[in-house]
Amino acid sequence: MNTLEFHDPSGAIEVKQPFAPRVSGLAGKRVGFVSNEQWQAFRMLPLLKSLLEADFPGIEVLPIDAFPQGNAVIGSEQTAAAVKQSGVDAVIIGNAA
Amino acid sequence: MTNAVAGLGLAPDAAMVTFPIEMFLPGSDISPVEARKREFYDGLTRWRSAFAADGASASPMITVQGASVEDAFARANNLMLANRWGDGLPLWPPTRERVDWILRGATQPRNHRVGIFPPRGGVTTIETCAIALAMAGGRPEYLPVLVAAVDSFLDPASGSAQLQAASGSAFPVVIVNGPIGEQIRLNSGFGCLGPDPQRPAGASIGRALRLLQQNVGGALPGIGTMANYGGVRYTNVVFAEDEANLPSGWATFGTERHAFAPGQNAISLAFANGATNIRRRGAKKETPEEDALQGMHRMADFMRVPNMPGLTGYEHGTPGILMIPGVVANTMARLGWTKASIREFLWEHSRIPTEHLRRAGCPAWLEIDSSKVVRESIALDPWPITASPDNFIVVVAGGGHPTNSYWLQGYSPGVVGRALELPGGFDELLADAERDLGPR
Numbered sequence: 001m002n003t004l005e006f007h008d009p010s011g012a013i014e015v016k017q018p019f020a021p022r023v024s025g026l027a028g029k030r031v032g033f034v035s036n037e038q039w040q041a042f043r044m045l046p047l048l049k050s051l052l053e054a055d056f057p058g059i060e061v062l063p064i065d066a067f068p069q070g071n072a073v074i075g076s077e078q079t080a081a082a083v084k085q086s087g088v089d090a091v092i093i094g095n096a097a
Numbered sequence: 098m099t100n101a102v103a104g105l106g107l108a109p110d111a112a113m114v115t116f117p118i119e120m121f122l123p124g125s126d127i128s129p130v131e132a133r134k135r136e137f138y139d140g141l142t143r144w145r146s147a148f149a150a151d152g153a154s155a156s157p158m159i160t161v162q163g164a165s166v167e168d169a170f171a172r173a174n175n176l177m178l179a180n181r182w183g184d185g186l187p188l189w190p191p192t193r194e195r196v197d198w199i200l201r202g203a204t205q206p207r208n209h210r211v212g213i214f215p216p217r218g219g220v221t222t223i224e225t226c227a228i229a230l231a232m233a234g235g236r237p238e239y240l241p242v243l244v245a246a247v248d249s250f251l252d253p254a255s256g257s258a259q260l261q262a263a264s265g266s267a268f269p270v271v272i273v274n275g276p277i278g279e280q281i282r283l284n285s286g287f288g289c290l291g292p293d294p295q296r297p298a299g300a301s302i303g304r305a306l307r308l309l310q311q312n313v314g315g316a317l318p319g320i321g322t323m324a325n326y327g328g329v330r331y332t333n334v335v336f337a338e339d340e341a342n343l344p345s346g347w348a349t350f351g352t353e354r355h356a357f358a359p360g361q362n363a364i365s366l367a368f369a370n371g372a373t374n375i376r377r378r379g380a381k382k383e384t385p386e387e388d389a390l391q392g393m394h395r396m397a398d399f400m401r402v403p404n405m406p407g408l409t410g411y412e413h414g415t416p417g418i419l420m421i422p423g424v425v426a427n428t429m430a431r432l433g434w435t436k437a438s439i440r441e442f443l444w445e446h447s448r449i450p451t452e453h454l455r456r457a458g459c460p461a462w463l464e465i466d467s468s469k470v471v472r473e474s475i476a477l478d479p480w481p482i483t484a485s486p487d488n489f490i491v492v493v494a495g496g497g498h499p500t501n502s503y504w505l506q507g508y509s510p511g512v513v514g515r516a517l518e519l520p521g522g523f524d525e526l527l528a529d530a531e532r533d534l535g536p537r
Contacts (some may be wrong), residue, residue, distance in 0.1 A: 001162050002169040006190040008157045009182050009228045011219035011313040015108045015146070022142050031141070039121035044130050051134045090141045095121060 023089050028058035032088040034079065035064055036071045039095035048092065062088065110147050112140035158193070177232075182312045184304070184331055191231040199227040202240030202526060204518040211244065212251035215258040217315025221247060229308040235301035236533075238281045238526040241517045242335070242364060243302050246271045247309060249366035249513040256409070256510030260368055261316050265406070266324040267368040267508040269306060270334040270418055272492055274351035275362030277517060278337025280527055282534070285339040287496030290372075290503070295537055303333035329372055334505065339494045342423025344430030350492045353436060355514030362517035367415050367490065370406060371506030375399050377425065378499045389429050393439070396502060397446035400482060403457040407482045410510045411471045415490050416483040417507035419443070422495035425502070436491045444486035448479035 023029055031052060035041045042064075049061045066086065068079050074093070083091055114136045116129055130137075147157075161176055163169030173190040177183045189195065200207055200223070207224040214221050226244050230236075235243070250257050250269055260267040273283055284296040292300060307330055315321035324330070338350055351357040351365060377392040396419065407416035419439075421429075429439070454460055463475045470484055483489065490512065495503060520526075 001164065002166050003160060003162050004169045004173050004190050004192065005158050005160045006173060006192045007196055007224075007228045008159055009177075009191060009225075009232060009308065009312045010180075011214065011221055011225045013108065014213060014218055014220055017107050019107060019111065019146055022144060025142060026138060040123070040125060040127065044127050047127060047130050048134070048137060051131060052138075055134070055138070092137065092141070 026052065026056040026059055026090075029056070029089040030060045030062070030087060032062040032066055032083060032086060032091045033064050034067050034074050034083065034091055034093045035069045036074055036093075036095065037069045038071065041095040045092070045094055062086065108146040112144040114140060181317055182232075182308070184307065184311070186331065188232045189234050191228040195231045196224065196227050199231050199235060199237050199240055200224070201522065202237030202520055203227065203244075204241065204520045205244075211247050214251065214309060214314035216262050216321055217313065219313030219315070221251065221309065221313055225313055226305070226309065229305040229312070230301065232308055233301045233304035234297070235305055236281075236298075236526075236530060238523065238530055239298050239302050239305075241362075241519055242271070242273060242277065242281070242283075242298075243305050245364045245515040245517050246302065246306055246335070246366055249364065249515050250306065250310075252511075252513045254413075254511040255366060255513045256368065256414070259510075260508070261310060261314055262322050264323040264325050265370050265409070265508050266326045266328055266330075267370045268329045268333050269303075270367050270369050270505055271303065271306070271336075272350055272365045272367075272418070272490075273335070273337040273362075274340065274349045274357065274364070275360060275517065277362040277519070278340070282530070282537070283335065283337040285337040285341075285494050287498075289336040289339075289494050289496075290334060295534065297534075299335035299337075300332045303335040304331060306335075307331065307333050328370075334369070334372075336494055338492045339423045342427065342497070343493050344423075344427045347426065347430060347436055347493070350490065351514060354490070354512060357514065357516060362519065363514060364517065365490075365512055365514045367418065367507060367512045368409075368509040369418060369505040370508040371417075371504075373399070373504055373506075375502050375504055376500060377421075377502045385428060386432060389432055389434065392425075392502070393442050394446065396504065397443050399504060400443060400447035401449055403449055403454050403459045405459060405462055406506050406508045408462060408466060408471060409508050410483075410488070410512075411466075411474070412468055412484050413488075414483075414509040414511050415488050415507040416447075418490040418492060418505040420492055420494045420503040420505070422498060422502070423493050424497050425499050426493045428499070437486075439491050440486040440489040443489050444481055444483065448477075448481050451478040451480060454480055 033045050035045055045064050052059055052061050067082050161169055161172040163172050174188055177188055203223050205223050209223045211221045226247055230243055281298045282296040283298045284293050310316045351363040352359055357363045375396050379388045379391055460475055463471055466472055
């Protein structure tokens with residue numbers, strides 16, 4: 001096997017805003033989904049919801065449609081405000097392809 | 098996806114779980130979600146961004162494997178196209194060895210920051226430039242020109258922040274002055290804007306600049322740049338002024354525009370969005386004076402069109418770059434012409450009658466312009482296509498043949514100049530090039 005190792009040419013990006021801190025664990029936490037309803041999200045996200053509920057005692061996973069869905073609305077300030085207001089500890093966003 | 102995240106000012110390595118595209122198609126097997134559920138959980142609990150807060154992290158390395166060298170090379174090229182890092186032509190994978198070799202041409206540390214490339218906001222370092230030059234098939238002795246070109250490009254005076262994304266399809270034009278042009282085999286003569294296997298520097302440097310515009314600056318067609326046509330963007334335009342054939346008493350462009358000392362290695366960067374040949378010489382029994390004057394009228398008449406690219410840079414930029422070959426420049430110099438008198442002639446004879454502006458709807462463009470000088474120019478009849486004769490760029494370049502001149506239509510808010518620094522060991526790099534590329 002022949003291996004070629006080379007640089008990613010796209011350069012670093014200046015970070016102006018940090019990502020949200022991670023949660024310490026998922027047991028007993030409140031988790032939400034923000035879905036664009038694309039790329040089989042309607043199948044994958046419910047599967048992930050059931051996996052989370054099975055693996056972490058006391059976790060509350062909100063319904064997939066708890067927040068507005070679709071590419072046109074999930075990036076809006078209104079959706080962000082709704083997520084904040086819901087009091088979730090963590091959010092999973094999907095799907096992109 | 099990462100561009101979208103980076104565009105929000107976040108690090109581009111958001112916690113993501115990625116799967117092959119097949120899983121996202123109708124009727125797919127989604128069992129890998131369960132098999133890799135731990136990655137989702139880790140993304141919520143343990144994931145940390147690999148990017149430093151100042152964004153100065155080194156470029157990550159990528160590995161491809163192939164059954165043969167040819168296969169690995171093909172896979173690397175395919176991956177670069179899939180990641181939107183390519184231009185459709187074969188790329189040289191920027192391996193550590195090749196990038197380190199290119200960096201022999203650096204005068205600053207590899208992590209020295211040149212600037213931020215708009216609109217994506219990629220941090221551009223000397224290493225970033227070397228990576229692009231490696232991909233473009235470049236050599237270390239080209240790096241000083243590329244770094245100066247990038248530094249000029251990122252200067253706000255160049256207007257690149259707007260032109261990178263705009264629909265006008267502007268491309269950078271880099272004019273090189275000083276002995277470095279001949280030393281690194283930049284073309285200044287026959288075919289100086291086209292491919293030349295014995296003088297490949299301009300193609301590599303210009304292609305590297307284009308790759309930076311796209312890969313670091315995010316100028317992807319229809320996404321990061323709305324350039325309708327994007328002409329001349331594979332290699333941009335990089336050439337040297339033909340200083341060996343500059344008439345006695347004529348200054349180089351770098352000296353005229355930026356006051357660089359004669360013999361100083363330097364570059365000038367402007368933007369253009371058109372390129373055309375203009376037939377210059379006469380066809381019958383013209384005297385030398387008639388031949389020169391008719392050629393000047395033919396060039397000025399070509400510029401006297403109300404398509405308004407000169408509004409971009411009306412005050413401080415350029416309406417375009419006129420290239421005339423050395424044989425013509427020397428004939429004209431013997432008749433008393435200078436670069437300054439050529440610019441004066443072009444300015445005076447490219448003025449457009451107001452009636453022609455009006456029938457083409459141009460006054461509206463003048464009225465809405467942000468520049469007071471442009472708005473007030475509406476009172477001038479005939480209307481000059483640029484505020485001052487000095488804005489015309491006149492350079493001596495092209496093959497030793499009198500028939501044609503060349504006009505690069507400007508679209509350039511500014512014309513930025515930079516003096517070049519050369520690395521220690523530059524002579525060794527030139528000797529290596531003579532060995533590798535053969536006699537000229």
